[in-house]
Amino acid sequence: MKTVHTTDPTLPPWVSVCRLPTHSESENETMPSTPERTLDTFPNPGPERDYSIRIRVPEFTCLCPRTRQPDFAELTLEYVPDALCVELKSLKLYLWSYRDEGAFHEAVTNRILGDLVATLHPRFMRLRADFNVRGGIYTTVVAEHRAPDWQPPVPVSLP
Numbered sequence: 001m002k003t004v005h006t007t008d009p010t011l012p013p014w015v016s017v018c019r020l021p022t023h024s025e026s027e028n029e030t031m032p033s034t035p036e037r038t039l040d041t042f043p044n045p046g047p048e049r050d051y052s053i054r055i056r057v058p059e060f061t062c063l064c065p066r067t068r069q070p071d072f073a074e075l076t077l078e079y080v081p082d083a084l085c086v087e088l089k090s091l092k093l094y095l096w097s098y099r100d101e102g103a104f105h106e107a108v109t110n111r112i113l114g115d116l117v118a119t120l121h122p123r124f125m126r127l128r129a130d131f132n133v134r135g136g137i138y139t140t141v142v143a144e145h146r147a148p149d150w151q152p153p154v155p156v157s158l159p
Contacts, residue, residue: 033089035097039119040090044081050123050153053085054078060095064134065102072132073105077116079125082147086120105131109141123150 057075064071075095094115098108109129117125124146131139 033093035099036090036093037097037115038090039094039115040087041084041120042087044083044085047081047083050080052078052080055086055088055091057092057095060098060129062098062108063100063102065104068102069134071105071134074130075112076128076130077125078128079116079120080123080150082121082123084120084122086116105129105139105141110143113143113145117145121147123147124152 055075055077057077060073060075062071062073063069095112098112101108103111109127113125113127116122116127122145124144126142126144129139129141131141
């Protein structure tokens with residue numbers, strides 16, 4: 001999208017006017033981001049210790065596979081990384097790719113967790129999907145993965 005800065009003779013000379021293109025002017029331009037089913041990673045900057053990463057996604061959407069009506073959920077991803085961490089923009093575009101896909105709540109939650117585990121190989125990962133009401137019923141799906149050789153640290157209780 002291109003913006004044009006112009007001056008308006010009816011305004012003082014120090015005021016600049018920013019004109020955004022109209023829909024017809026910008027319809028041939030591509031969006032800067034599109035949904036993708038790829039997850040990018042980067043090396044864990046602290047692989048020598050267990051620490052948790054929590055990511056909150058308040059605007060996840062997919063479609064009801066029966067009615068094709070939109071389903072809205074808040075996702076909370078918590079994980080203890082091993083060698084890799086997920087890059088956030090790629091996660092956003094990956095989750096966006098479900099927007100027009102029909103999926104049962106349980107299936108989409110487990111599929112997302114499975115794709116993240118297959119990409120990151122975390123020590124531990126939990127995905128919680130809190131779906132908004134549908135037919136008077138709220139649904140929460142929690143799926144977890146634990147690496148076979150990983151044990152959580154003993155919680156520390158401070159006085």
